[in-house]
Amino acid sequence: MEIGEAERAELIAALHQMADAAASYTLPLFRSPELSTSDKGHEGWFDPVTQADRAAEQAIRKVISARYPDDSILGEEFPPTEGSTGRTWVLDPIDGTRAFMSGMPSWGTLIGLDTGNGPILGLIDQPYIGERFVGGFGKASLFHRENERPIATRPCSSLNDAILYSTFPEIGTAAEKAGFASVDARTRLTRYGTDCYGYALLAMGQCDLVIEAGLNAYDIQGPLAVVEAAGGIVTGWKGEPAHHGGRVLAAGDREVHMQALEYLSKVPD
């Protein structure tokens, strides 16, 4: 289905409106004594949620319901909304709640628009720093406070030259950790603890790889759209589509993606 110029502009404007709505709830609670954290306690893993996550998702849902009442919604904090258009808005109001609850501005609001085969448009928003990364329809931009500038991934032809970002060593099974370590051992530099911000750095050409595991669709669709629009590639650890989540390998250059895949594809399911 071809999407015309006017509809593209309209969808991008909607995306900005959603991010603004989310920020109006996240920012006032960031580093606030009013913030209260509880544990969703999935699978024995500390899985924090705050009233900011819930309020921000509701704010985004309100924008969607008003503008696109027949679209589906898949969000982290509330049950899915089934629509009829074949389009799904895939939302994580605060990716990196652990960063959020400890004052670190590496969390972000993630939104992707999935038409069935992955996101055609998406966003990573970090409102405290004042950075919004938008990608889709072959174009990726960073909006930094008042300025918009195009962003692009950078060339990287060898793992030896690569800078790798990850939320590891915190997340993953033993097999996944070993797979990650086999790539980590060959990179120039590995950095941790960035949450979604690692994908933004990748899209800007500041790093070369992001490797993660245990993701949900709402963790990856926004970043996926941004990274691919910036010229990068995002797949699973066996090269399969990544928009459903799971194990993700994102790279700025196909060459280094292929080299990392050689190691990661050996990790048993």
Added chain:
Amino acid sequence: MEIGEAERAELIAALHQMADAAASYTLPLFRSPELSTSDKGHEGWFDPVTQADRAAEQAIRKVISARYPDDSILGEEFPPTEGSTGRTWVLDPIDGTRAFMSGMPSWGTLIGLDTGNGPILGLIDQPYIGERFVGGFGKASLFHRENERPIATRPCSSLNDAILYSTFPEIGTAAEKAGFASVDARTRLTRYGTDCYGYALLAMGQCDLVIEAGLNAYDIQGPLAVVEAAGGIVTGWKGEPAHHGGRVLAAGDREVHMQALEYLSKVPD
């Protein structure tokens, strides 16, 4: 030696001038294609330095030479300057060069003013986010873009409730890693990869502990002044003074500091 109100204000103004001077060299090179990184290659460890580190340190030294020509200077990138006043400006132009060279705004410019027994005044500056943390003379502040607000550490009486920040698992000997792990296993949440920004989060009451090893005096004097002015405590892993660097344990509350010390003090030298 008592320092009067006027001299205090003058020293704080000098500190701001130094940080502004450093930022005028770091910010234009942050995420710039002009940035070039080389490896100082200390002890087989990837120890990157860029022209931004060197230019920023020179800019700070120029301010010191003009305002306080008889003070000593200890900086990361150039040989020490021996003065005659008993005062030493202790500088790290870019703490977190690995973050700097990969686009992550968790690096900072660190400056401390040591009168012999540790810093009486210090600063952590993160100019991309627009945050400057200043501590000394019993007062700690965050300057965020145009606004100044007081900051303070938060109470935390138990390791089980503590949020721990560190650059680990990247840095440290095997014994240090084991010591760190013994505390890590008991905290509520551990986060990595913050460089000096972890101390800023501690001073703001956003986390409870920062544990590091292998530090130099210039890595810790700025943060030490900020954290202690905000109500926290910064020592070595045996409770000794930390302003010479080495292994550092910083806490917002004496209670949780004591509990972490119980584990860390067992680590052999």
